[in-house]
Amino acid sequence: MKDQYNYYKNILEGERLPTAIVDLDVLDKNIESIVKRAKGKKIRVASKSIRCKSILKRILESHPEAFNGLMCFSPEEAVDLAVHGFDNLLVAYPYTRDLQLVRVFPKIKEGKNIILMGDLPEHFENYDRLAKKNGVVVNVCLDIDMSTKFPGIWFGVYRSSLRELSQLRKVLSTIKECPNLRLVGLMGYEAQIAGVCDSNPYTKLINPIIRLLKKLSINRIHKKRASMVQTCRDYGIELDFVNGGGTGSIESTYKDESVNEIAVGSGFFSPILFDYYKDFHYSPAAFYAIEVTRKSQNNIYTCAGGGYVASGSLGREKLPTPFLPEKVKLIPNEMAGEVQTPISYSGEIRIGDPVFFRHSKAGELCERFNDVLLVSNAQVIQRVPTYRGEGKCYL
């Protein structure tokens, strides 16, 4: 877009800053592109990368035939979403405390499909105990580890304990002994493909190595997932779904015949981290604006707020990045600050003008704002609450 800065600046005339913005026109394009890239595999929307109910609804309703429910990040979140009409809610990570889990069971009794995740026998014994106590049968899903081991390198994450078929058999035997559980799904998230950028401008020397490791891993991942699915079959279990992937791996995950749904979240907003992949590109649909409140010297302006650094391993790519006006830069000694963010810029910005930043991780933007300004066609459409704006902090 020509003069993107003035386009967004004009939309924000009179709005309070800082604000989070979602450009619905760009979001809709990203949705189209993700649906196309999935090549007919169902998509389960990873809610952690959105964290705003009305945007989740917009995504799901855009292509009802393409989407298959939500991948939630906590049981409490799944219950809140169920209360608001969402269904088919896979909680993608195990939880153990009764107080986290207790509200799930009445919702299941009402007919909502909330699926709980586990990998250790203890997870399932605990779910079974609570299900029995509440007089329900609970759908559960197995999280299998998709990491790849190379000599001296663990290429993957440390989450699930289910690496070998023998471990899977043990937990399948446990689940068989749990009368109040029904195993309906298997999830194998290849984090080392989906979650590791391979075109990172801050690690140029390492990018080719990461690409090579990814290439060497993909076949192994697909074989492993298929053998895990077959083992479930050997136990007489026909799974409703086999989930794999994330935004960063759609290109390879859709080729795995054992997978029938791909998890996607970040691609919809397309934060800056997702610019750093070789195989795909989306446009920034979500970002934030902060106001220039000072000009401390020539070409140096200072903005209020803005230091929304992302979680995970430390790296320059986890910092927010100013993108409009073009050529605005952070100042290395300060970067994006808790209350003050200086920027260098050779053009003219007036005091009170906005500067637009892209955050690094998709869902974390919504943890910083009570609401999001939805814009389309050069206008503000609506302000909608984030999870945070609804007073919900799940993790």
Ligand SMILES: Cc1ncc(COP(=O)(O)O)c(C=O)c1O
């Ligand atoms: C289990 C699981 N599946 C899929 C994803 C991918 O999500 P996204 O598309 O937002 O990268 C994640 C991200 O961490 C995840 O934990």
